[in-house]
Amino acid sequence: xxxxxxxxxxxxxxxxxxxxxxxxxxxxxxxxxxxxxxxxxxxxxxxxxxxxxxxxxxxxxxxxxxxxxxxxxxxxxxxxxxxxxxxxxxxxxxxxxxxxxxxxxxxxxxxxxxxxxxxxxxxxxxxxxxxxxxxxxxxxxxxxxxxxxxxxxxxxxxxxxxxxxxx
Amino acid sequence: xxxxxxxxxxxxxxxxxxxxxxxxxxxxxxxxxxxxxxxxxxxxxxxxxxxxxxxxxxxxxxxxxxxxxxxxxxxxxxxxxxxxxxxxxxxxxxxxxxxxxxxxxxxxxxxxxxxxxxxxxxxxxxxxxxxxxxxxxxxxxxxxxxxxxxxxxxxxxxxxxxxxxxxxxxxxxxxxxxxxxxxxxxxxxxxxxxxxxxxxxxx
Numbered sequence: 625x626x627x628x629x630x631x632x633x634x635x636x637x638x639x640x641x642x643x644x645x646x647x648x649x650x651x652x653x654x655x656x657x658x659x660x661x662x663x664x665x666x667x668x669x670x671x672x673x674x675x676x677x678x679x680x681x682x683x684x685x686x687x688x689x690x691x692x693x694x695x696x697x698x699x700x701x702x703x704x705x706x707x708x709x710x711x712x713x714x715x716x717x718x719x720x721x722x723x724x725x726x727x728x729x730x731x732x733x734x735x736x737x738x739x740x741x742x743x744x745x746x747x748x749x750x751x752x753x754x755x756x757x758x759x760x761x762x763x764x765x766x767x768x769x770x771x772x773x774x775x776x777x778x779x780x781x782x783x784x785x786x787x788x789x790x791x
Numbered sequence: 792x793x794x795x796x797x798x799x800x801x802x803x804x805x806x807x808x809x810x811x812x813x814x815x816x817x818x819x820x821x822x823x824x825x826x827x828x829x830x831x832x833x834x835x836x837x838x839x840x841x842x843x844x845x846x847x848x849x850x851x852x853x854x855x856x857x858x859x860x861x862x863x864x865x866x867x868x869x870x871x872x873x874x875x876x877x878x879x880x881x882x883x884x885x886x887x888x889x890x891x892x893x894x895x896x897x898x899x900x901x902x903x904x905x906x907x908x909x910x911x912x913x914x915x916x917x918x919x920x921x922x923x924x925x926x927x928x929x930x931x932x933x934x935x936x937x938x939x940x941x942x943x944x945x946x947x948x949x950x951x952x953x954x955x956x957x958x959x960x961x962x963x964x965x966x967x968x969x970x971x972x973x974x975x976x977x978x979x980x981x982x983x984x985x986x987x988x989x990x991x992x993x994x
Contacts, residue, residue: 632961635968641945666972669979674940674971676918677925682823683837690815690844697848 796860804851829872843868866952924974932967
């Protein structure tokens with residue numbers, strides 16, 4: 625196997641995570657290739673060097689800050705399950721408001737409703753009302769001489785005073 | 792008998808705040824270190840670690856133990872770190888290997904003896920150079936190395952965290968370690984003669 629092909633398996637071989645087959649292949653290559661053996665040793669050196677990067681500790685206020693942030697998180701309320709979503713809550717509120725509005729309006733009188741007591745009285749007086757209507761608009765009546773409602777108190781000047789004829 | 796991380800998380804899901812406290816104590820240092828090595832800036836690393844724990848807490852009701860707890864935890868951390876780096880807010884902090892150390896870094900705790908002080912200074916410079924070599928890796932390679940070396944995750948776990956196949960991960964790790972091998976060649980002395988073979992089980 626070539627150096628290039630062995631290269632990607634070299635890391636897994638060195639960190640002990642290679643499978644049995646891959647491990648045998650790398651071992652047989654390393655036994656025959658001085659350059660790859662040197663490279664493998666340098667990889668080990670790199671891993672050792674990486675341990676020299678100092679470990680830093682979180683600041684003293686780290687825990688307090690995260691506790692504070694968690695305490696500020698909104699808590700679910702016991703009745704929260706009743707309102708699964710704001711959209712549904714809004715729809716329900718709208719439905720209740722609409723129902724209240726409709727129920728508060730006065731009921732409309734349907735056209736086919738039975739007549740009331742006043743309606744019956746009007747039906748009974750209908751012939752009288754019809755006569756009045758005819759008579760109030762009857763033109764012939766206007767040609768009749770007007771009958772004074774009351775006798776005149778003064779004498780008509782066109783009529784000479786005459787002695788009643790007596791025999 | 793110690794409860795597993797998954798068991799603790801299920802208890803958090805059931806409303807046990809004390810279990811969350813145990814997870815916080817167990818993983819705050821590994822998380823802060825992982826994020827510090829990813830984004831370099833200590834303050835940003837702490838902010839991101841806080842965000843990771845907050846997201847874990849917020850997701851407690853939906854938690855289902857489909858994977859190892861650490862896989863889930865570091866997947867959140869890695870995504871946050873990568874997003875933070877891609878936002879460009881911390882890009883300017885990724886310095887080259889030749890750049891001088893920052894002035895605002897913590898002062899050295901120098902002992903009274905000069906020899907000891909010199910030794911500490913050398914060690915510190917060496918560690919700083921190694922850290923810069925890690926920071927100079929491409930983001931995904933860096934995350935792969937940190938999870939492989941410091942968290943000791945297996946390939947399947949790292950692949951799950953980084954959302955890549957096992958073979959792609961092996962290739963990613965090889966490229967990363969190859970870069971580090973070249974960069975750190977002056978510092979790295981082979982631990983044993985070049986002729987030695989056999990499994991290292993190092994990381």
